[in-house]
Amino acid sequence: MGNFYQVLAILVAAVVVVWLFRRWRLPAILAYLVAGTLIGEHGLNITGDDSDYEHIAELGIVFLLFTLGLEFSLPKLVAMRHLVTDVGCKQVGLTLLIVILLALMFGLSGPTAFVIGGVVALSSTAIVIRQLSESGSIKRRSGQISVAVLLCQDIAVVPFLIVIPLLGEGADWGVLSALAIALIKGCFVVGVLLFAGRWLLPRIFNVVAQVRTDELFVLTTLLVTLLAAALTQFFGLSMALGAFLAGMMLGESQYKYQLEADIRPFRDILLGLFFVTVGMKLDWQALFQSPGSIALVLVLSLLIKISVIRILAVRAGESAKDAWASGFMLAQMGEFSFVLIALAANNGVFSTELTSILLGAGILSMAVTPFMISHARDWAVKLTLENNQKLSEQQQELSKPQRPLSNHVVICGFGRVGQTVSRFLKQENIDFVAIDIDPVRVNEAREAGENVLFGSARQAEVLHAANIEEAKLVVVSYGAPEQSFDVVQKVRSLSEHVQILVRTRNDDALTKLQEAGANEVVPESLEGSLMLVSQVLNLSGVPFSRIVRQIQAERKNHYNRLHGFYPGVDTDMSAGAIERLEFVHATLLNDDAFATGLTIEELGLTEKRVEILSIRRHGREIPHPSPKERLMAQDTLVLQGKPRRVERVERFLQEGE
Incomplete structure (x- = not known):
């Protein structure tokens, strides 16, 4: 029962903290990390040995790399090859080199310096893409530069995942020896998985798809992912590498989107658990003991990445404004940085104190990311004032x-x-x-x-x-x-x-x-609906002159018949949307309803600013009933109006209040 209560504590902490962070518009990844620090051995210490959860949590990374492999598209890479190579790949390499030199100057070992360089070189794909999509900046040039760099960084994760376990085992051989061994093993495993992915996996999923059983498809997806992960682990490589290759093999198949949908629930839950276990490693005492070290790592990592991306983007022919903006957007450490930190700590490459310092700096860098992305363009404009004179x-x-x-x-x-x-x-x-x-x-x-x-x-x-x-x-x-x-x-x-x-x-x-x-407002969504309606009516045999009259009447009436709609699960029900939208809602008059026997005019619904669109009575519909229409028991009234007004009128019709 002890383990049960520990798991329950993890879930409670995760739910509460994630809810709070989302209310504050902060990334969920940060919430999981904070939840882990609260309940870990350096916090409330209610989870016991966190190694009990690490084996399960590691599956979150396996599934994350699998979905990353699904998104890895060679045509997409070729289309963005200029930005990917000239900015993305060079950013990873140059940042890695600079950080390694700085770390060696501070007296750290070669393997440790190498992993720190990888940690700093990566940015948060999840946070940046989401922020850019929500703000619409992903279509701007700075957004395209950021996507290209993130694509290269995501690919660069794979060799880091191969090398880090080898650094822990054979750090004395040096980085080059570890890379050579990793390359030999990696080539063999990649060859096996490529062969299996090209000839075996499509046939397996074709057979499974013909059975038309959702459960079997999900189970097969999980089995393929875990088998690929187990194969790479058997050869002493990272499980995540195998999952990435399996995803890449299936990324060009017709089942790509279904596979992604099936794996997403497992990925999100287990990935959240992974970040909780990472947070458990964060030593609050070490944070308070070395705030200067954390601040130094944070400031240096931000400055290095901003400067490197700015320089490389300008050299690639981009404007200084877009280069600066991309640098600010990608300055933070990413979710894969935490993956590398955890992997390095588990393999003895990082000490506990260094792990806490890097985790602290990473958490703070991600915390300021939404603010930096929202102000990136403004800062970029101010930093390019010298160029704005000519402009x-x-x-x-x-x-x-x-x-x-x-x-x-x-x-x-x-x-x-x-x-x-x-x-x-x-x-x-x-x-x-x-x-x-x-x-x-x-x-x-x-x-x-x-x-x-x-x-x-x-x-x-x-x-x-x-x-x-x-x-x-x-x-x-x-x-x-x-x-x-x-x-x-x-x-x-x-x-x-x-x-x-x-x-x-x-x-x-x-x-x-x-x-x-x-004088006139033309909503695209409603005009698009009218154009679609006109084509539907035309193909249904309605005379064109009648269609034109109806469309013109609707425009003259300011689209009144198009405003209301039936809400659904995905309808925006936020306070701002509720005040703007008009809903259509059906209500049944009970035998003892207050409105039974009264006319629409007597009820005074016009003053309540709610309209009865139609009445359904004994299987027939009465559209746009007149004010003299008397309501009867078991009538179904179709009401249109703002949600709160409709709710009040519905209660009034039933209870008279």
């Missing part, structure tokens, strides 16, 4: 209109949507001027003869340069509602008569934009 001169030239205009269209944002609008305006010989903040795009467009201004449409000076006072229409093509809202307010403050047409991705901010002064 500002070019931008001043780009801010001047190419020709004077009147009774024209102003396009705010000259991205893909803005350029599409401009092409149709040119076909009809309608004058326009576009405003965009991207100097490269503006320069390219002006060289091609487009009438485009550089600047922000939120600035009055730029709008005056576009002669907003004499424009007949302003098209705001940004997708972000906050940016569009600011532009609408600024345009309306400068011109009361100009028509403003706003494009948004959905209808969340439709009312807000209209209140700010927009």
Whole structure:
């Protein structure tokens, strides 16, 4: 029972700390590490010997490397080969060399210095990719540089996993001897697994897939992963290496996405347990005894990686701004850094004190990562001020209109949507001027003869340069509602008569934009729905004239019939979304319901700002019932409105309160 309560303590700590960290928008990896430090032998000491859990937790790394192998795509690597080789691979090698030299200067041994170099050279794929995806920066050039570097770092993990166990066994031979032995063993194992992956695994999964049993497919995936891991371990190499190779062999198969979905629950749970066991090794006393060492390691690792990535990216032909931004994004240590630290500690390469120092520095570096990524571009701009002098001169030239205009269209944002609008305006010989903040795009467009201004449409000076006072229409093509809202307010403050047409991705901010002064708001999601509906009706035999009338009526009615929808499991139910969205909800009137026998008009639902879309009675539907319609017991009412209003009206219909 003792082990049971220890496992229970781990789960309780993990759940509570992960919940707290996610509320604070911090990475879950940090939460697992902190949970481990709280319950480990240097904390509350309620888990006993952590070696009991390490064997199970190591499977988390096995499954992590398996999914990494699934994502390892040779075509993707070839497409990004310029950035991967010139920035990614050189970053790993140069960082490794610098850290090794610094570690040797501090009196550490060669094997220890080598592993520390590997720990510092790696960045957090999980945190960086997630942060870039959430912020939309992954499509920017700095994001692409970061992805290329992360791809190379993920590949570099594999040789580190091979070498570290050998360093512990034969540190006296030196790093080169260990690498030579690892290379021989690795080539043999890779050859075996490549042969098995090419000829055996596809046939196995074809047979299993034909049985159409989910449980058997999951079991086969687990078996293949663990067998590959066991093979590499048998030859004295890392289990994670075998899992990576197995994943890589299956990454090009038709079962890739199903395999990833099957393995993800096991990977996430066991990986969390792994980071908990890593946290158990963190000695709080050592942290308090050597805060200077931790701060030194943290600062040096951040400065080295930022500087190396910046230098290499610029040498590869990237702009200084994007180079700096990528350096800030990738400055932290990664989840694989903790894997290497744990592996080095288990093989006697790291002492307990050094392990705690590196863990402390790694945890702190990951803690500041979200902040660094969110401010990376701002810092990069400030650090490239010396280059902005020439750029500002070019931008001043780009801010001047190419020709004077009147009774024209102003396009705010000259991205893909803005350029599409401009092409149709040119076909009809309608004058326009576009405003965009991207100097490269503006320069390219002006060289091609487009009438485009550089600047922000939120600035009055730029709008005056576009002669907003004499424009007949302003098209705001940004997708972000906050940016569009600011532009609408600024345009309306400068011109009361100009028509403003706003494009948004959905209808969340439709009312807000209209209140700010927009004459028309076109939500992409609703317009896309209307286009789809028109095609469906056309292919279903509905006369085209009737389709056009219905579509026009819906637009004239401000998409009212498209606003409400039935919520699902994946619907955003956060406080902000709840206030914006309208839901459709069906409620059944009980025999003793308050609304039974009353008309819709008598209930006063209009004042409650909830609409009855339809009534389902005795198997037939009454769409858009009149206010005089009297409700009956067992009627199913389809209500539309904001969630809280619908909830109140539902209670009112049943109880009269």
